[in-house]
Amino acid sequence: MKKIAVMTTGGDCPGLNAGIRAVVRSAIHHGLEVTGILRGYEGMIQNQFIPLPSHAVSNIIQRGGTILKTARSEQFMTVEGRAKAYENLRTNGVDGLILLGGDGSIRGIQQFLQEHDLPVVAVPKTIDNDIYGTDYAIGYDTALNTVVQAIDKIRDTADSHDRIFFVEVMGRDAGMIAVLSGIGSGAEAIAIPETRTRIEQIVQVLQRGWHRKKTSMIVIVAEGDDAGGAYKIADAVRQRFDSFDTRVSVLGHMQRGGSPTCFDRVLASRLGVAAVDALVQGRRDIMVGVIDNKIAETPFETVVARRKEFPYDLMRVAEILSL
Numbered sequence: 001m002k003k004i005a006v007m008t009t010g011g012d013c014p015g016l017n018a019g020i021r022a023v024v025r026s027a028i029h030h031g032l033e034v035t036g037i038l039r040g041y042e043g044m045i046q047n048q049f050i051p052l053p054s055h056a057v058s059n060i061i062q063r064g065g066t067i068l069k070t071a072r073s074e075q076f077m078t079v080e081g082r083a084k085a086y087e088n089l090r091t092n093g094v095d096g097l098i099l100l101g102g103d104g105s106i107r108g109i110q111q112f113l114q115e116h117d118l119p120v121v122a123v124p125k126t127i128d129n130d131i132y133g134t135d136y137a138i139g140y141d142t143a144l145n146t147v148v149q150a151i152d153k154i155r156d157t158a159d160s161h162d163r164i165f166f167v168e169v170m171g172r173d174a175g176m177i178a179v180l181s182g183i184g185s186g187a188e189a190i191a192i193p194e195t196r197t198r199i200e201q202i203v204q205v206l207q208r209g210w211h212r213k214k215t216s217m218i219v220i221v222a223e224g225d226d227a228g229g230a231y232k233i234a235d236a237v238r239q240r241f242d243s244f245d246t247r248v249s250v251l252g253h254m255q256r257g258g259s260p261t262c263f264d265r266v267l268a269s270r271l272g273v274a275a276v277d278a279l280v281q282g283r284r285d286i287m288v289g290v291i292d293n294k295i296a297e298t299p300f301e302t303v304v305a306r307r308k309e310f311p312y313d314l315m316r317v318a319e320i321l322s323l
């Protein structure tokens, strides 16, 4: 192996640059040349390959986003698109690939590998932290801290005006951000896609807080909750309980940006080094993750076939503490 490629695919998140830096520096340490592919699978098909010498990754560990850009690619979903991508990898002399992506990206490369031969190692990134095979994915810790800081600010204004705030956080299919930020910010109620949301239950919690003379209350809603987003849940609650002034705040894309936390920088650095180690030592078609604080390698087929266990016990913690 002489030359490897690195790319970021799927949605962006903080910590990707730290991961790219780790891959580049570690590859150079092993005497490999590195090329970056811009815009994920789309750039692979459009032949957007750039050289990545060591200085190209200087001063990026603290930056949010991704210097390689990222994109979703319709073309990569087609046999022709993947064939074109493979042709470009070959003409650019790529002997191995490291991708920083989510489970969709891993599904994509699995499809690609059924048709073409290339050693590939994946590094998990997602603010939802719902990828099987790792306790933590890059971006999750930073997103959580961003959300908690935002809720702290919302709490200040909610308290001044005696208001209930319904705060919508990211999580189309996953409630990890909602639950952890809910515990971290002392939210009164949390609505997530993994459990059935009962409006009556939320109303009861809020009424209990009202009787205890709470001056502000926060309800965290994951965007993919079965009862709807924050606006819908706020409307349903308002119809049953109108003693409080209510407001809705949708945090949106700010959750994906910002400088990565030290945790995410260290995680991305460890995983980047582990991914290059795996490639160099001849292991392929695996995702590197961290389980019980040790590097763990999981085959792609297991990553996409298994569902990460949801920590339901944390919902209990949140409920007990919301008194």
Ligand code: ATP
Pocket (backbone or CB within 6 Å): 009, 010, 011, 012, 041, 071, 072, 073, 074, 075, 076, 077, 078, 101, 102, 103, 104, 105, 106, 107, 108, 109, 111, 125, 126, 127
């Ligand atoms: P996130 O969901 O965190 O944003 P992700 O990596 O899961 O990240 P997706 O948008 O699901 O992001 O997938 C990224 C890209 O992977 C898609 O745009 C598509 O090009 C490719 N892809 C996903 N699934 C497949 C598949 N079954 N076959 C071929 N390509 C796929």
